[in-house]
Amino acid sequence: MSVVESAQGSRRMTGESRREQILAAALAVFADGGYAGTTTDQVARAAGVSQPYVIRLFGSKQQLFLELYQRVSEHVIEVMEVVSAGPDAGAELGTAYVALLADRNRLRLLMHGFVAGSDPAIGALARHALGAVFRIVRDRTGAPEWAARDFVAHGVLINVLLAAGALEHAGEDDALDALASCSVHGRVPSTLTAPTAGGPSAPVAGCDRLSNR
Amino acid sequence: MSVVESAQGSRRMTGESRREQILAAALAVFADGGYAGTTTDQVARAAGVSQPYVIRLFGSKQQLFLELYQRVSEHVIEVMEVVSAGPDAGAELGTAYVALLADRNRLRLLMHGFVAGSDPAIGALARHALGAVFRIVRDRTGAPEWAARDFVAHGVLINVLLAAGALEHAGEDDALDALASCSVHGRVPSTLTAPTAGGPSAPVAGCDRLSNR
DNA sequence: CCGACAGATTATCAGCCGATTACTAGCCTC
DNA sequence: GAGGCTAGTAATCGGCTGATAATCTGTCGG
Numbered sequence: 001m002s003v004v005e006s007a008q009g010s011r012r013m014t015g016e017s018r019r020e021q022i023l024a025a026a027l028a029v030f031a032d033g034g035y036a037g038t039t040t041d042q043v044a045r046a047a048g049v050s051q052p053y054v055i056r057l058f059g060s061k062q063q064l065f066l067e068l069y070q071r072v073s074e075h076v077i078e079v080m081e082v083v084s085a086g087p088d089a090g091a092e093l094g095t096a097y098v099a100l101l102a103d104r105n106r107l108r109l110l111m112h113g114f115v116a117g118s119d120p121a122i123g124a125l126a127r128h129a130l131g132a133v134f135r136i137v138r139d140r141t142g143a144p145e146w147a148a149r150d151f152v153a154h155g156v157l158i159n160v161l162l163a164a165g166a167l168e169h170a171g172e173d174d175a176l177d178a179l180a181s182c183s184v185h186g187r188v189p190s191t192l193t194a195p196t197a198g199g200p201s202a203p204v205a206g207c208d209r210l211s212n213r
Numbered sequence: 214m215s216v217v218e219s220a221q222g223s224r225r226m227t228g229e230s231r232r233e234q235i236l237a238a239a240l241a242v243f244a245d246g247g248y249a250g251t252t253t254d255q256v257a258r259a260a261g262v263s264q265p266y267v268i269r270l271f272g273s274k275q276q277l278f279l280e281l282y283q284r285v286s287e288h289v290i291e292v293m294e295v296v297s298a299g300p301d302a303g304a305e306l307g308t309a310y311v312a313l314l315a316d317r318n319r320l321r322l323l324m325h326g327f328v329a330g331s332d333p334a335i336g337a338l339a340r341h342a343l344g345a346v347f348r349i350v351r352d353r354t355g356a357p358e359w360a361a362r363d364f365v366a367h368g369v370l371i372n373v374l375l376a377a378g379a380l381e382h383a384g385e386d387d388a389l390d391a392l393a394s395c396s397v398h399g400r401v402p403s404t405l406t407a408p409t410a411g412g413p414s415a416p417v418a419g420c421d422r423l424s425n426r
Numbered sequence: 427c428c429g430a431c432a433g434a435t436t437a438t439c440a441g442c443c444g445a446t447t448a449c450t451a452g453c454c455t456c
Numbered sequence: 457g458a459g460g461c462t463a464g465t466a467a468t469c470g471g472c473t474g475a476t477a478a479t480c481t482g483t484c485g486g
Contacts (some may be wrong), residue, residue, distance in 0.1 A: 012452055012463055032331035036250030039443060050465050055445060108328075115324045117378035118245035124385075127377050131389030138388070145395045150363065152392065153370035157362070160369050164340050165330035172337075175351070176344030179365065182358045225433055225482055252473060263435050268475060 019057055022047040026068050031105035034112040035065050035122065066121055069113050072106045073129035080136045089140040090151070097155055101184075104162050111163040158183050232270055235260040239281050244318035247325040248278050248335060279334055282326050285319045286342035293349045302353040303364070310368055314397075317375050324376040371396050 013021070025047035029038050040061050044051040058064035079100055083092045100107060113126035133155075138148035161167065166180040226234070238260035243251050253274050257264040271277035292313055296305045313320060326339035346368075351361035374380065379393040 015463070018463080034247065034249060034328065036247060037329075040445090041443075051443090052445075052447095052466085053464060056464085061444065111328045113377075114373050115247065115321075115328050115376040116250075117376050123378050123382075127379060127382060127389050128386060130373070130377060130379070131386040131392065134392040135388035138391070145391060149370070149392060149395045150366075153363075153366040153396075156373050157366035157369050160327050160343070160373075163328040163330050164326075164343060165336050166340060166343070169336075169340060173341055173344040175348035176340050178351070178358060179344065179347040179362060182362045183366075228433070231433080253475090254473075264473090265436085265475075265477095266434055269434085274474065 015057070018047075018049065018053075022049065022054055022057060022064075023068055023071065026064060027072065027105050027109060030065060030068065030112065031108040035062075035116055035119070040064070062121065066125065069109065069122065069125050072109050073113070073125060073132075076100060076106065076110065077129065077132045077136070080133060080140075083136075083140050085140045085142060090143065093137055093140060093151065101158070101162075107159045108163050111159050154183070228270070231260075231262065231266075235262065235267055235270060235277075236281055236284065239277060240285065240318050240322060243278060243281065243325065244321040248329055248332070253277070275334065279338065282322065282335065282338050285322050286326075286338060286345075289313060289319065289323065290342065290345050290349070293346060293353075296349075296353050298353045298355065303356065306350055306353060306364065314371070320372045321376050324372050367396070 022043065026043045029042045029046050032038075033042070040054050041051040043064070044054045047054070054064065055061070058067065080093055080096050083089055083096055110126070110129065113122050114130065117123040117126060130152075134148060134152050137143075137151050138145060141148060141151075161180050161183060166176055167184070170177055170180065235256065239256045242255045242259050245251075246255070253267050254264040256277070257267045260267070267277065268274070271280065293306055293309050296302055296309055323339070323342065326335050327343065330336040330339060343365075347361060347365050350356075350364050351358060354361060354364075374393050374396060379389055380397070383390055383393065
């Protein structure tokens with residue numbers, strides 16, 4: 001569970017690499033739990049440092065979260081931004097999103113930001129990220145807005161399924177399984193589709209459209 | 214902000230109606246803030262009662278939230294369930310969802326449950342609700358699963374926009390405005406689309422498909 | 427009038443959480 | 457090898473939060 005392990009035994013590390021380590025640990029714990037539901041001590045333990053040191057390095061819990069959230073959303077935006085406009089842009093954006101699925105925590109953290117819209121600072125970052133993704137999809141594909149919207153909607157649905165734990169809890173609800181299978185079919189690495197046991201992950205017929213038509 | 218007002222001045226009320234009052238207040242405060250980000254005292258103040266009484270009536274904060282969440286998700290499911298199967302089912306489900314949009318707090322609360330998938334009790338309820346909605350859409354319309362998925366994805370996107378506050382913060386991000394306008398165009402009462410000031414809520418061209426094709 | 431029960435509050439607690447302070451210890455330079 | 461800077465921790469604190477206990481009060485049957 002700890003992010004430390006393979007790092008330097010335990011001794012002095014440069015402040016910069018500690019920051020990275022703590023941010024990595026924070027991504028994991030904030031991805032479960034969200035902002036309000038996570039303590040700085042959880043972050044510290046996951047990173048293998050003391051709780052006051054987390055505060056020392058980032059100033060406050062909120063600043064830590066905001067820096068993390070900014071990094072994550074920027075990463076997502078950059079991954080999609082490199083796609084060049086053209087007739088294949090839709091497919092390439094789909095591929096880019098699939099690449100993002102390799103690290104579920106990033107997308108789960110994004111979702112936490114979306115529903116934290118009531119918090120001014122977090123909400124502003126989240127809205128910006130959502131808008132940026134839509135703009136990229138719309139501009140790169142040159143498709144009508146409803147098509148870009150459908151692309152984003154599909155991505156958001158997958159994010160929600162990730163956040164809700166639909167994949168981890170496969171086999172508990174037939175309809176949810178069908179929705180999850182239909183949504184992520186062929187888009188998530190197999191290690192993610194069947195994480196615990198080999199559930200009823202049989203692909204559903206008529207459910208394999210890619211990105212936008 | 215208080216839910217009391219038009220209720221009995223302040224004096225003794227039947228326990229049952231107090232429960233309803235508290236649940237109504239809890240819906241409002243949990244819709245902002247989510248589960249972890251909301252205190253029982255906030256609920257109590259919004260309901261106009263003392264904090265210990267909230268605990269007394271519901272046992273614990275978690276039980277209060279779970280009862281509220283169950284009610285809300287059941288309401289959503291019931292609203293969609295009454296649609297009868299047939300060729301118009303898609304349009305009627307769209308209308309049913311629009312009716313749900315009249316009370317944003319319910320949908321915002323639902324979203325909080327989705328991202329709280331790490332909490333076992335809340336996550337189970339949320340996953341069940343999501344699965345149930347998909348099943349209803351799929352069975353009532355008789356459409357292929359990808360079409361039902363698209364319907365759910367569209368609804369989820371609108372829920373995310375609501376949760377992120379995209380409508381309240383219209384005018385701050387062009388792309389987000391376009392996405393919101395394109396997604397909720399004609400689906401949200403005008404009082405909701407332009408809540409504060411008359412932002413750039415001009416309808417976007419080519420963006421008015423209803424439900425599923 | 428009077429018990430008695432249900433509605434509701436005040437007072438209070440134990441635990442947690444974010445943050446501050448003061449301190450220790452490694453590493454680099456001269 | 458001393459000075460000093462930076463990495464890091466232990467100790468601690470004030471405030472908040474969920475929950476409990478004790479108490480008060482309105483209302484209703486008899």
